[in-house]
Amino acid sequence: MDWIEELRILPGVLYAMALGGAIGFERELKDRPAGFRTHMLVAGTAALLLGLSRMVLEDGHYAGRGLQIDPLRLVEAVVAGISFIGAGTIFARRGGRGVEGITTAASLLAVAAIGITVGFRYHLLAAAITVLTLAVLTVLRWFESRKPADAGAPPK
Template sequence: MEWMAELEAVGAAACAMLLGGVIGYERELKNRPAGFRTHMLVAGAAALLMALSQLALANPPPHDPAIRIQVDPLRLVEAVINGVAFIGAGTIFARRRGLPVAGITTAASLLMVAVIGVVTGLRHYVLAVSATLLTLVVLTALNAVERRLGLHEKDDGRS
């Protein structure tokens, strides 16, 4: 029944991609450097890596029984975060002449979808959906509040 576990991993990745896509769509609507597809792929990759770690623990490859595989899920989380840091750095651009740095919020949203992917890959779906909703609140509702309070100038590319 190993193929059933693999199908569950694919389902978790699809769920993560859907959740990441929701956040990416919001970024896409704001014309940010990383949008719909990027957020979907980051979330899906994170979910697959976590699912892979669980599959490797549950079903070690058939070879010398004296050799034991040890998988530390936290090491895979570190790998996800390192990969996302690389992608996120590409979305941040420093501007000259005193203009603000742009892309930090998008880089943070990429980190968040990676974490949502990790959580989804570990099959914690309620936590993943809740984190997605909280992220959307931060990206949309808080932006509107900032604008109302005058804490935000016209769209200057900061987020």
């Protein structure tokens, strides 16, 4: 395979990193345990792994050698790996104050899914999911902050 061919997945990885970075920037602004760089790396790595699997499947060098790659298995592997990172963000903020970091762990899973979506070349869908994720993290947080302090307390 020509080295130029190897670079064809790079724009997708960069795009996934940019989308993940947008979500990571929001987490960074809120001083969460996983921020800008972490979200970029998760999204970019997911896109790279899926793009690489597509590239290997299309490579004539491996034709007829019995090589099989199931993209859905690769998705499962990405999700399993992100689970460990997500668990780390939850434990990182525990400190006796209850469990914190669950939303950041969920945002890491979301950017992994965005990277996977880019890796499958569904660029518009990835952008739409990024916008929806940012809406959940910002707009819904704004609505939560407007809730009266005793709204969840049982009546006396």
